Amino acid sequence: xxxxxxxKLRFLFVAAFAFTTLLHAAAQDxxxxxxxxxxxxxxAYRSGDDLTDAMRxxxxxDIYYPDNKTDFATVVWFHGGGLTAGNKSIPKGLKNQGIAxxxxxxxxxxxxxxxAYIEDAAAxxxxxxxxxxxxGGSPEKIYVSGHSAGGYLASMxxxxxxxxxxxxxxxxxxxxxxxxxxxxxxxxxxxAERGIGGKQPVVDDMAPLYHVRSxxxxxxxITGDRELEILGRYEENAYLWRMMKVAGHARTELFELxxxxxxxxxxxxxxxxxxxxxxxxxxKQ
Numbered sequence: 001x002x003x004x005x006x007x008k009l010r011f012l013f014v015a016a017f018a019f020t021t022l023l024h025a026a027a028q029d030x031x032x033x034x035x036x037x038x039x040x041x042x043x044a045y046r047s048g049d050d051l052t053d054a055m056r057x058x059x060x061x062d063i064y065y066p067d068n069k070t071d072f073a074t075v076v077w078f079h080g081g082g083l084t085a086g087n088k089s090i091p092k093g094l095k096n097q098g099i100a101x102x103x104x105x106x107x108x109x110x111x112x113x114x115x116a117y118i119e120d121a122a123a124x125x126x127x128x129x130x131x132x133x134x135x136g137g138s139p140e141k142i143y144v145s146g147h148s149a150g151g152y153l154a155s156m157x158x159x160x161x162x163x164x165x166x167x168x169x170x171x172x173x174x175x176x177x178x179x180x181x182x183x184x185x186x187x188x189x190x191x192a193e194r195g196i197g198g199k200q201p202v203v204d205d206m207a208p209l210y211h212v213r214s215x216x217x218x219x220x221x222i223t224g225d226r227e228l229e230i231l232g233r234y235e236e237n238a239y240l241w242r243m244m245k246v247a248g249h250a251r252t253e254l255f256e257l258x259x260x261x262x263x264x265x266x267x268x269x270x271x272x273x274x275x276x277x278x279x280x281x282x283x284k285q
Contacts, residue, residue, distance in 0.1 A: 151182020
């Protein structure tokens, strides 16, 4: 006959094991499901019978989005390349962050000239406002960003109301603008189209600086190290920051990433973008 002490120990072990199993199962039931993501590629954001071949080829976007949650924020992301090169891609630093990313291609020079680039950028942002709810996202949580030429496009679409107005969308409905190392003067490619050299600054209606206003969406400006950046890029952004403050804009921030050049500043800037978005969303709750 088994020793009573041994039977008791066996009973206690079985009971403890069963209790632990129940706790684990309950914890699994209580834990939220991990967010999963899908990507739809080469979605046309322009339509109609009057599209040019360049529009049919270039006016497409990829949308990376959570497929098991709703009411999420979205970043519209424009690639760099001086308005003459580059292709859409989903930045690695923005993946698996609970947000959607709309990565946009747009027409490029010299095949087209200004303002075609900005018109395409506005059309892509308008598409996002009109369609993001179909993917589960919130049209009230759309942020517009990009690196270099993409940062310039983000600023132009968000500060100059006329481009989105053409699509019956109010630029001020953008939740936030987050340009990475974007021109705030008129872009050098647009100046070159006019025969103006790269060292001759121009501030006209093709410059974000021309559209400084107090009622613009929240603005986060990020550049690389001023000594390593493209000529004058930090100083341009610092001047936009100052003039937005002078105009009475309540939410303009400026970051300079020490030790990073123009090309290398994008990756370390993504956490700053995500923090800006999360703080903005938290302030609206």
